[in-house]
Amino acid sequence: xxxxTPHPPASGPxxxxxxxxxxxxxxxxxxxxxxxxxxxxxVILAFYPADWSPVCGDQMVLYNEVLPEFHRYGxxxxxxxxxxxxxxxxxxxxxxxxxxxxSDFEPKGAVARAYGVYREHDGTSERALFVIxxxxxxxxxxxxxxxxxxxxxxxxxxLDALAGAPQQGARS
Numbered sequence: 001x002x003x004x005t006p007h008p009p010a011s012g013p014x015x016x017x018x019x020x021x022x023x024x025x026x027x028x029x030x031x032x033x034x035x036x037x038x039x040x041x042x043v044i045l046a047f048y049p050a051d052w053s054p055v056c057g058d059q060m061v062l063y064n065e066v067l068p069e070f071h072r073y074g075x076x077x078x079x080x081x082x083x084x085x086x087x088x089x090x091x092x093x094x095x096x097x098x099x100x101x102x103s104d105f106e107p108k109g110a111v112a113r114a115y116g117v118y119r120e121h122d123g124t125s126e127r128a129l130f131v132i133x134x135x136x137x138x139x140x141x142x143x144x145x146x147x148x149x150x151x152x153x154x155x156x157x158x159l160d161a162l163a164g165a166p167q168q169g170a171r172s
Contacts, residue, residue, distance in 0.1 A: 013116045013128050013141045020045075020132045021114035025102035026085045033078070033100055035136070042075035042139075042162055043132040044155055047117050049124040049146065051083045051091035051101075059127070059149045064097050066152045073159040075131075078102055082109050082124050117143065131158040 014020075020043075024034040035043065046063060048056045063070075063077055070077050079101040083091075088101040104111045104125065112118035112125035119126055129150060131140040140158035144150035 013126070013143045014130070014138055016138055016140055018138050020130065020136050020138050021111070022136075023111045023114065025080065025104060025111060027100045027102055028089065029085050033102060035132075038076050038078075039136060040134045042073055042134060042159060043130075044070060044075055044077045044159075045115070045128075045130040045132065046077065046079045047112055047115065047125040047128040047130075048079060048081050049119070049122075049127060050081060051087050055127070055147055055149050056081070057091075057095065060091075060097055060101075061095055062149065062152060064095065064099065066156075067098055069152070069156060070159070073163055075159055080104050080111060080125065082112065129155060131155060131162065133162055 020035060022035050024032050027033040046059070048059060050056055060079055067077060077099040079099065081101070082104050084105045085103045088103055092101050108123060109118040109125060115128065115130065117126040117128040127144040127146055127148070127150065129142045129144070130138055133139050139162055140154070142150060142154050
């Protein structure tokens with residue numbers, strides 16, 4: 001469910017410097033997670049089209065492998081798609097994911113819309129990444145081509161910048 005604060009429709013992913021739209025979404029059939037619950041630490045939002053597609057599966061498994069690196073920055077990774085909670089539960093179990101997958105199912109794509117990454121024509125979200133600081137401000141966003149796994153380099157560079165570390169150039 002979205003917050004009561006209205007958000008104007010975006011034309012493309014929200015850019016750095018903007019407040020991250022508040023949301024509360026189901027993480028399991030009986031638990032919800034709100035962006036506000038994560039205040040005080042960096043948050044990585046990974047929007048993706050669908051649990052069982054090949055690129056999405058590879059992307060989420062990669063992030064699961066890089067999770068200790070994200071945790072070094074104190075960052076919480078959250079995956080978001082328009083799939084339902086039962087689909088997320090099966091996918092997370094099969095792939096042994098250790099981070100929450102949130103269901104932007106009802107109202108369909110409301111959070112993806114607020115972040116400017118909803119695909120109206122097919123009812124899914126774009127493959128988009130956001131790094132949000134502990135105060136709730138978007139510090140980095142990236143829209144990946146749908147068929148391409150964006151990897152973790154951009155996220156790690158954004159977390160470096162957020163932590164005040166000198167940029168190390170391109171990661172491999």
